[in-house]
Amino acid sequence: MESLTQTIQAVPLNHYILLSAIIFSIGVMGVLLRRNAIVIFMSVELMLNSVNLLLTAFSVYRGDAAGQVFVFFIMALAAAEVAVGLAIIVMIYRNTNSIDINVLNRLKW
Amino acid sequence: MSTFYFIAFLSIFFSILVISAKNPVHSILYLILTFFTFTIHYILMNAQFLAIVNFIVYMGAILVLFLYTLMLINLNKESEPVKPFMVKIAAVFGGGILAVALVSSLKSLGVSDPVVLKNPELGLVKNLGKVLFNEFLLPFEVSSVLLLSAMVGAVLLATKDPKEPKVTI
Numbered sequence: 001m002e003s004l005t006q007t008i009q010a011v012p013l014n015h016y017i018l019l020s021a022i023i024f025s026i027g028v029m030g031v032l033l034r035r036n037a038i039v040i041f042m043s044v045e046l047m048l049n050s051v052n053l054l055l056t057a058f059s060v061y062r063g064d065a066a067g068q069v070f071v072f073f074i075m076a077l078a079a080a081e082v083a084v085g086l087a088i089i090v091m092i093y094r095n096t097n098s099i100d101i102n103v104l105n106r107l108k109w
Numbered sequence: 110m111s112t113f114y115f116i117a118f119l120s121i122f123f124s125i126l127v128i129s130a131k132n133p134v135h136s137i138l139y140l141i142l143t144f145f146t147f148t149i150h151y152i153l154m155n156a157q158f159l160a161i162v163n164f165i166v167y168m169g170a171i172l173v174l175f176l177y178t179l180m181l182i183n184l185n186k187e188s189e190p191v192k193p194f195m196v197k198i199a200a201v202f203g204g205g206i207l208a209v210a211l212v213s214s215l216k217s218l219g220v221s222d223p224v225v226l227k228n229p230e231l232g233l234v235k236n237l238g239k240v241l242f243n244e245f246l247l248p249f250e251v252s253s254v255l256l257l258s259a260m261v262g263a264v265l266l267a268t269k270d271p272k273e274p275k276v277t278i
Contacts, residue, residue: 011223011224012221012222012224013223016224017215021215022212026124026127026204028204029203029204033200033204034128036133039127045140052147052163053150056159057154057224060156060224060226072162078167082171082175084263089182093182099182
């Protein structure tokens with residue numbers, strides 16, 4: 001494990017921010033691009049995970065354990081969100097026989 | 110050092126595949142691979158607790174929940190909705206604009222120091238447990254209430270209304 005953590009020593013913090021920004025943008029693109037409700041949900045998970053990675057990188061950079069505890073809370077929150085969201089999707093599918101979000105476009109008004 | 114760049118390339122590659130795969134099941138499988146690369150990132154930063162939790166909770170629980178829901182919903186080929194081409198272009202353009210804005214604001218940061226793990230004990234369970242049960246005890250207990258309410262809400266939403274007339278087979 002010691003040799004493994006030595007490999008990270010030279011990576012600049014900016015590259016972690018860059019990676020997280022790119023993955024977050026891919027998640028935003030997925031939300032805008034797809035009409036399948038489950039895939040949109042997965043893109044939201046992708047965004048949450050990029051934020052988790054960045055929080056961990058900052059926590060290691062600052063030597064502060066609070067950032068990793070925040071990641072733990074975000075994971076608990078994501079689990080609750082997925083349970084409720086998938087229940088809502090199942091209910092929508094039962095009522096409309098589709099998970100196309102354009103079926104629900106009256107929610108806009 | 111090059112390990113990080115290889116894994117970072119893999120995460121970006123698989124996350125692009127997640128949003129571009131036609132079949133939602135393939136999308137979920139690519140998402141599992143993406144989360145696996147995230148686990149490797151955590152291991153590289155010696156955040157062992159987060160690596161294990163990410164592996165068990167995300168790859169083991171949340172994505173299996175996604176797969177189960179997808180199997181319950183029984184999608185057909187023709188039910189996969191397709192957006193018009195112009196909307197797709199606009200979506201990619203919007204996401205690209207966001208990425209460019211974030212990256213260009215990163216430029217103004219100037220030089221960045223390398224991420225150095227000063228305290229190798231930082232991400233271990235012992236250290237994180239001490240922080241979690243001293244400073245963050247109240248949020249920890251509140252999150253258990255949150256999980257309980259989410260469970261009750263999910264069961265309430267997903268069960269059928271018994272007063273409705275039966276329309277199932």
